[in-house]
Amino acid sequence: MATRLNASGAVTVVPSLLGVADAGPPFWPSVAETVAGSIGELPSDMPVVLVAHSNAGLFVPVVVEAARRPVAGCLFVDAAMPARSPAFRSSVSI
Numbered sequence: 136m137a138t139r140l141n142a143s144g145a146v147t148v149v150p151s152l153l154g155v156a157d158a159g160p161p162f163w164p165s166v167a168e169t170v171a172g173s174i175g176e177l178p179s180d181m182p183v184v185l186v187a188h189s190n191a192g193l194f195v196p197v198v199v200e201a202a203r204r205p206v207a208g209c210l211f212v213d214a215a216m217p218a219r220s221p222a223f224r225s226s227v228s229i
Contacts, residue, residue, distance in 0.1 A: 136186060136212070146181060148173045166194045167201035174202050182207035187214045 137147040150173035155165035174183055183206045187195050192214030199206045 136188075146177060148176050163194055163197050167197040170194075170198045171201040171203060174204065174206075179204070184208045184210060186210045186212060188212045190215050193217050 137149050140147050150170050152166060152169060155169055156162050158165060170185075177183060183202065183204060185195060185198060185206055185208075187209065192211045194217075195209050195211070196217050199209070
């Protein structure tokens with residue numbers, strides 16, 4: 136997907152999540168911080184749209200919260216939908 140977006144003129148980053156589970160559960164803080172750091176690599180004058188696939192959809196709320204800049208939108212591509220309640224943080228241990 137990133138290749139197609141780049142070909143259309145979009146600027147993309149695909150963060151590596153290797154090692155985010157090394158500290159053990161819960162994994163969401165490491166995922167959120169890793170993705171938020173990658174968002175920081177994008178040009179500051181461009182809107183941020185998160186694209187989540189599969190179980191990455193579960194992490195979207197905590198990634199948006201951890202982002203150091205506004206997220207204009209989130210696209211769920213064949214992705215799990217996150218819970219609507221804040222209990223998500225205590226219950227996720229993927």
